[in-house]
Amino acid sequence: MATRFNNAGRVYVWEIPVRLTHWVNVACIIVLSFTGYYIGNPYVQVSHREAYGPFFMGNMRFIHLLFAYVFIASLLIRVYWAIFAGNQWASWRALIPFATPEGRGKLSQAFRYYFFLRREPPTVLGHNALAGFTYAVIIFLYFTQTLTGFALHAQVNPGGFWWTLTGWVFRIVDNQSVRLAHHMIMWLLIAFAIHHVYSAFLVDVEEANGLVSSIFSGWKFIVPESKEELPPTASEQGGE
Amino acid sequence: MPTEIGGLKSALIRRGMARRDFLKFCAAMTAVLALPSRYVPRVAAALEGAARPPLLWLEYQDCAGNTESVLRASKPTVAELVLDVLSLDYHETVMAAAGHQAEKSLMDTVEAYKGQYLVVVEGSIPTKDGGIYCTVGGRTALDLVQEIGGNAAAIIAAGTCAAYGGIPAAAPNPTGAVGVKDLVNGVPVINLPGCPMNVQNLTAVVVHYRTVGAWPATDQRGRPMFAYGSRIHDDCERRAHFDAGQFVEDWGDHGHRKGWCLYKMGCKGPETFHNCPIVRWNDGTSWPIGAGHGCVGCSEPNFWDTMSPFYERLPNVPGFGVEATADKVGLGIVAGVTGVFALHGVASAIRAKAQPVNRSKVEVEEE
Numbered sequence: 225m226a227t228r229f230n231n232a233g234r235v236y237v238w239e240i241p242v243r244l245t246h247w248v249n250v251a252c253i254i255v256l257s258f259t260g261y262y263i264g265n266p267y268v269q270v271s272h273r274e275a276y277g278p279f280f281m282g283n284m285r286f287i288h289l290l291f292a293y294v295f296i297a298s299l300l301i302r303v304y305w306a307i308f309a310g311n312q313w314a315s316w317r318a319l320i321p322f323a324t325p326e327g328r329g330k331l332s333q334a335f336r337y338y339f340f341l342r343r344e345p346p347t348v349l350g351h352n353a354l355a356g357f358t359y360a361v362i363i364f365l366y367f368t369q370t371l372t373g374f375a376l377h378a379q380v381n382p383g384g385f386w387w388t389l390t391g392w393v394f395r396i397v398d399n400q401s402v403r404l405a406h407h408m409i410m411w412l413l414i415a416f417a418i419h420h421v422y423s424a425f426l427v428d429v430e431e432a433n434g435l436v437s438s439i440f441s442g443w444k445f446i447v448p449e450s451k452e453e454l455p456p457t458a459s460e461q462g463g464e
Numbered sequence: 465m466p467t468e469i470g471g472l473k474s475a476l477i478r479r480g481m482a483r484r485d486f487l488k489f490c491a492a493m494t495a496v497l498a499l500p501s502r503y504v505p506r507v508a509a510a511l512e513g514a515a516r517p518p519l520l521w522l523e524y525q526d527c528a529g530n531t532e533s534v535l536r537a538s539k540p541t542v543a544e545l546v547l548d549v550l551s552l553d554y555h556e557t558v559m560a561a562a563g564h565q566a567e568k569s570l571m572d573t574v575e576a577y578k579g580q581y582l583v584v585v586e587g588s589i590p591t592k593d594g595g596i597y598c599t600v601g602g603r604t605a606l607d608l609v610q611e612i613g614g615n616a617a618a619i620i621a622a623g624t625c626a627a628y629g630g631i632p633a634a635a636p637n638p639t640g641a642v643g644v645k646d647l648v649n650g651v652p653v654i655n656l657p658g659c660p661m662n663v664q665n666l667t668a669v670v671v672h673y674r675t676v677g678a679w680p681a682t683d684q685r686g687r688p689m690f691a692y693g694s695r696i697h698d699d700c701e702r703r704a705h706f707d708a709g710q711f712v713e714d715w716g717d718h719g720h721r722k723g724w725c726l727y728k729m730g731c732k733g734p735e736t737f738h739n740c741p742i743v744r745w746n747d748g749t750s751w752p753i754g755a756g757h758g759c760v761g762c763s764e765p766n767f768w769d770t771m772s773p774f775y776e777r778l779p780n781v782p783g784f785g786v787e788a789t790a791d792k793v794g795l796g797i798v799a800g801v802t803g804v805f806a807l808h809g810v811a812s813a814i815r816a817k818a819q820p821v822n823r824s825k826v827e828v829e830e831e
Contacts, residue, residue: 280709411794
């Protein structure tokens with residue numbers, strides 16, 4: 225993909241599908257956490273009328289399931305983009321920085337920066353190496369969450385579509401452990417979200433590269449001393 | 465006990481049972497098996513005509529609860545007679561014979577009806593230390609179930625212990641207890657888990673076998689689909705309260721008195737596949753959730769270990785002690801992460817003040 229930038233050091237890093245799936249995931253995680261927590265621990269008191277009146281749990285489960293489908297669609301789009309279509313910063317390779325010696329060096333840089341052992345922030349255009357590896361863990365949690373969620377949903381209709389896809393889960397793990405995993409991953413994702421927002425602000429301030437706004441606009445800013453320090457353009461990379 | 469040739473008809477006449485009751489029973493069984501109503505005459509014909517296959521009832525590591533379930537009928541029912549026309553040649557709890565005499569009659573049946581008799585196993589079978597933790601007449605249960613079960617037409621594993629090991633197999637499983645399916649190969653094993661199993665389902669399996677000549681369709685755990693094909697939660701009479709969001713919060717509170725959903729009291733109906741809400745217990749009078757207590761998931765594998773705590777929605781988090789619920793641990797993780805990053809933010813701010821980043825020397829993509 226073409227690397228677009230201009231003389232002000234502005235680089236188009238996050239393409240539309242990357243930004244779109246990011247914000248869809250944010251919305252899904254918020255909605256799924258609230259509805260999911262209610263389903264696990266229904267803390268809302270409803271009317272004491274006859275049961276045909278209120279339908280609160282029913283609606284919560286409907287919204288939860290609806291957003292589960294939106295979430296899985298978003299995941300599939302992002303996976304497609306990471307493997308087949310996206311630019312170099314959207315690629316799945318960012319998830320495994322430890323696979324290359326260069327990546328391991330960057331991982332160590334980022335690690336030392338966060339632990340106050342190095343002053344300069346690890347300035348990169350895409351994800352920093354530590355963030356990339358964190359996203360690998362998060363993606364694993366996303367897929368575990370989707371799998372356990374649909375496995376639990378499948379129990380409504382044994383032998384149905386989702387049961388055929390996910391019934392094997394219960395041959396490996398018992399029912400209650402699947403529920404516990406589904407519940408705990410919600411807390412892990414909330415903890416991740418806190419870390420994620422904090423780190424985004426920190427790096428935005430320290431690198432002064434417009435990181436926070438880049439997930440809205442797609443553009444990041446770098447402060448080049450000369451044009452040579454900018455990443456190579458598409459033509460320089462041999463048309464990749 | 466000699467094995468007579470003769471149908472249910474003569475037994476009914478002998479017991480003074482009205483034919484109307486018999487046909488009502490056939491209709492009920494057809495319904496339990498989820499067969500269309502045109503099967504009622506076929507069920508009746510099959511039950512009236514067939515010869516009596518011998519039935520051996522073997523008890524190992526059990527509490528005789530499944531036997532209780534079979535004997536519990538408040539009046540002589542047709543179901544009892546159907547099981548009766550199976551010639552019950554051996555049943556430790558109810559047979560009159562005892563000692564070597566009884567064991568000899570058992571082995572005589574195994575010899576004479578090889579491949580034709582039915583076996584009901586009740587209780588788990590210990591395998592540790594050569595199976596010495598359960599012996600009958602000097603032989604281990606392990607040995608007996610392999611010989612007697614291995615030569616049967618089919619085995620019905622009655623109750624959770626016989627199906628999956630049940631309570632004797634609960635952690636730490638000192639006797640190495642397992643269910644029948646883990647020990648016998650080449651013979652169909654029908655699992656009827658439940659603590660105890662519902663006798664209606666046992667009768668229905670026998671009726672199915674005698675009507676159709678085949679065993680009912682089973683799921684991945686060897687359970688008949690007609691009885692274990694849907695969750696208790698999805699057939700529950702309190703389901704409307706679940707969907708409404710009306711939950712019992714405390715034993716004896718307003719919701720409990722009004723029969724609201726027991727989900728928050730730890731009911732494992734959403735985890736348990738069984739037809740309890742439809743068939744019920746005690747001649748169809750009641751069943752656990754109907755009586756105001758949550759389901760404990762007794763018909764699921766390893767229920768004693770995995771469904772507990774019985775009065776909580778989720779199991780405790782392993783490695784965090786008994787009182788650590790999922791939400792306490794989860795909130796702890798979130799609070800910990802927030803605290804760590806708050807400190808990190810303060811430290812970063814101090815560092816930025818003391819040693820600002822040199823903006824002109826920012827490295828870009830070290831290549």
